[in-house]
Amino acid sequence: VTPVTIAVDAMGGDYAPHEIVKGAIDGAKRHDVKVLLVGHPDAIEAELKKACIGHAQYEVVPALETIDMGESPIKGMRRKKDASIVVTARCVSEGRAQGMVAAGSTGAAMTAALFQLGRIEGIDRPAIAVTLPNLTRPTLLIDAGANVDCEPEWLAQFAHMGTVFMQNIYDVSQPNVGLLNIGSEESKGNAFSLAAHALLKQTQGIRFMGNVEGRDLFLGDVDVAVCDGFTGNVALKSAEGIAIMMNRFLKSAMTAKPHRALGAMLAKSGFAEAKRRVDPAEFGGALLLGVQGVCVIAHGGSSGNAIQNAIRVAKEGIQKNVVEKIKATQKVMV
Amino acid sequence: VTPVTIAVDAMGGDYAPHEIVKGAIDGAKRHDVKVLLVGHPDAIEAELKKACIGHAQYEVVPALETIDMGESPIKGMRRKKDASIVVTARCVSEGRAQGMVAAGSTGAAMTAALFQLGRIEGIDRPAIAVTLPNLTRPTLLIDAGANVDCEPEWLAQFAHMGTVFMQNIYDVSQPNVGLLNIGSEESKGNAFSLAAHALLKQTQGIRFMGNVEGRDLFLGDVDVAVCDGFTGNVALKSAEGIAIMMNRFLKSAMTAKPHRALGAMLAKSGFAEAKRRVDPAEFGGALLLGVQGVCVIAHGGSSGNAIQNAIRVAKEGIQKNVVEKIKATQKVMV
Numbered sequence: 001v002t003p004v005t006i007a008v009d010a011m012g013g014d015y016a017p018h019e020i021v022k023g024a025i026d027g028a029k030r031h032d033v034k035v036l037l038v039g040h041p042d043a044i045e046a047e048l049k050k051a052c053i054g055h056a057q058y059e060v061v062p063a064l065e066t067i068d069m070g071e072s073p074i075k076g077m078r079r080k081k082d083a084s085i086v087v088t089a090r091c092v093s094e095g096r097a098q099g100m101v102a103a104g105s106t107g108a109a110m111t112a113a114l115f116q117l118g119r120i121e122g123i124d125r126p127a128i129a130v131t132l133p134n135l136t137r138p139t140l141l142i143d144a145g146a147n148v149d150c151e152p153e154w155l156a157q158f159a160h161m162g163t164v165f166m167q168n169i170y171d172v173s174q175p176n177v178g179l180l181n182i183g184s185e186e187s188k189g190n191a192f193s194l195a196a197h198a199l200l201k202q203t204q205g206i207r208f209m210g211n212v213e214g215r216d217l218f219l220g221d222v223d224v225a226v227c228d229g230f231t232g233n234v235a236l237k238s239a240e241g242i243a244i245m246m247n248r249f250l251k252s253a254m255t256a257k258p259h260r261a262l263g264a265m266l267a268k269s270g271f272a273e274a275k276r277r278v279d280p281a282e283f284g285g286a287l288l289l290g291v292q293g294v295c296v297i298a299h300g301g302s303s304g305n306a307i308q309n310a311i312r313v314a315k316e317g318i319q320k321n322v323v324e325k326i327k328a329t330q331k332v333m334v
Numbered sequence: 335v336t337p338v339t340i341a342v343d344a345m346g347g348d349y350a351p352h353e354i355v356k357g358a359i360d361g362a363k364r365h366d367v368k369v370l371l372v373g374h375p376d377a378i379e380a381e382l383k384k385a386c387i388g389h390a391q392y393e394v395v396p397a398l399e400t401i402d403m404g405e406s407p408i409k410g411m412r413r414k415k416d417a418s419i420v421v422t423a424r425c426v427s428e429g430r431a432q433g434m435v436a437a438g439s440t441g442a443a444m445t446a447a448l449f450q451l452g453r454i455e456g457i458d459r460p461a462i463a464v465t466l467p468n469l470t471r472p473t474l475l476i477d478a479g480a481n482v483d484c485e486p487e488w489l490a491q492f493a494h495m496g497t498v499f500m501q502n503i504y505d506v507s508q509p510n511v512g513l514l515n516i517g518s519e520e521s522k523g524n525a526f527s528l529a530a531h532a533l534l535k536q537t538q539g540i541r542f543m544g545n546v547e548g549r550d551l552f553l554g555d556v557d558v559a560v561c562d563g564f565t566g567n568v569a570l571k572s573a574e575g576i577a578i579m580m581n582r583f584l585k586s587a588m589t590a591k592p593h594r595a596l597g598a599m600l601a602k603s604g605f606a607e608a609k610r611r612v613d614p615a616e617f618g619g620a621l622l623l624g625v626q627g628v629c630v631i632a633h634g635g636s637s638g639n640a641i642q643n644a645i646r647v648a649k650e651g652i653q654k655n656v657v658e659k660i661k662a663t664q665k666v667m668v
Contacts, residue, residue: 133579148525149524182479182567190483191483214573215572219579229516234516234548235572236548236572239576242552245468245469245612254608260601262597262601263596263602266593266594267588267593270584270591270598274584274587
């Protein structure tokens with residue numbers, strides 16, 4: 001049996017190639033997949049020597065260029081046909097792999113995936129879907145930043161894609177879809193969200209629960225929160241910011257007095273547990289939904305553990321046929 | 335000497351009138367102001383009997399009706415001319431008080447303040463300004479929800495008002511103004527934020543630092559973050575949501591094992607300290623900037639402590655002549 005094969009851009013991310021190669025090898029072993037390590041062969045081989053390879057199935061795919069974080073994704077891709085992110089996406093379009101994982105520039109990963117894999121018919125714009133922690137269940141935020149100005153119709157497509165994702169990846173049979181807005185009443189919102197609400201209300205094939213607020217992303221009973229990419233990105237980054245701030249405040253408070261430091265030491269495993277429940281690395285990164293292939297975009301600052309989890313999510317997406325199922329929802333719509 | 339006088343809607347908020355009266359009396363004593371307690375005299379008198387009044391200067395102003403949270407503010411106000419929130423705002427417009435504090439429905443407080451006090455000339459739309467905690471300094475978010483669809487010009491006005499606020503209330507001589515956006519580069523954003531960026535760049539009288547992201551609200555060096563009220567509200571409520579979630583995760587982790595519970599007990603004062611640094615109640619609520627009077631809108635769930643802090647902020651706004659200074663910036667502009 002040929003195992004599931006996932007192409008990994010070994011050169012992307014703040015801690016590439018070290019953490020990426022380490023995480024990819026770890027992911028290959030844990031989740032029983034084959035990984036294609038795409039990037040500069042010398043750099044990858046050097047990391048492979050350090051890594052404990054064991055039974056990992058992997059292959060090195062040479063790509064001698066990289067697109068940097070600051071670089072314009074589109075210009076970079078035109079100039080660098082052999083950039084690691086492009087070659088990674090090409091592994092999927094040419095059938096060498098069924099899915100891809102990339103850290104580093106979100107824009108570059110999106111552009112490469114879009115150009116190499118193409119859109120799913122019926123989906124106007126692929127969107128970034130991020131799984132957020134929530135008091136009771138994971139919540140999918142879509143779009144988290146791919147499309148800054150949206151048409152209401154796109155949000156209906158995001159709702160369909162998010163529904164398929166939550167059904168297949170998190171086994172939620174009938175996901176609640178909410179529109180991220182500034183009040184729960186139907187009359188609340190700006191011109192765009194009022195139009196989106198009206199459209200979502202009459203969209204078939206989703207379970208629309210109405211408006212949800214920023215708080216509900218983390219406290220509510222919403223499975224799929226849809227919004228334009230501008231709003232989603234602001235929500236995500238604001239939450240990220242306050243989470244970092246709170247952890248710093250807590251740390252400085254705990255180290256300010258000896259008895260607190262002692263208490264914190266005793267409760268150390270508790271802090272770690274609480275932190276893990278919020279850690280984006282545990283959720284496996286964002287998915288670019290709407291392209292013809294599984295594309296997981298991990299955080300630029302991804303650790304090996306984040307990459308390993310991204311590989312898990314990619315494998316699930318492949319095995320559960322998420323792309324084909326999204327296609328099917330669009331055929332029903334047409 | 336006549337003390338600073340602040341009208342307080344004693345009937346607004348989830349814990350009214352108890353927490354409101356308690357906080358108002360506490361605020362009157364601590365900050366040496368006189369408070370007008372507006373609402374049903376019997377209900378207020380009953381609370382006054384419970385409160386430790388001491389040297390508090392106060393007066394009860396009768397208002398027999400209230401506008402409920404669910405009610406439409408405008409309709410409610412038409413029907414109920416004697417609603418406590420309306421009478422509270424009228425105390426300011428008639429000169430009995432120099433400022434007002436209201437918890438409860440933000441929409442009702444805004445509407446009452448706008449109708450009774452009127453706009454400052456040159457300000458198209460009053461905006462809600464909220465002080466956020468930040469790793470290094472308080473950050474003012476404006477607009478946090480008053481105007482869901484904005485013109486770029488309004489954001490320039492928000493920037494002026496925010497600058498005056500930070501100069502006078504937090505003694506920041508030259509506040510950094512940032513546009514809340516989804517990337518720091520000038521080319522980032524949706525159609526509205528690109529237009530707002532272009533305008534803010536050439537706006538006189540502010541120190542525009544460019545775009546800021548959601549993270550910067552809590553981690554960055556921005557003093558005044560401007561945005562439309564839709565974006566601001568989503569940012570604020572997302573942050574609120576994850577903060578509540580993290581505290582719950584922490585609490586459940588700390589109580590899950592006996593040694594953690596012991597550690598948490600030892601470190602108790604540290605948890606309280608860290609929590610206090612993030613607590614909205616400590617910041618005194620939101621200000622409605624752009625109306626002809628000081629109007630502090632406290633959270634619906636305000637405790638006595640939140641009201642006491644709101645009175646402090648109202649007093650500072652009055653003493654530092656924030657309204658007159660905002661007027662002055664608009665005169666220079668015209």
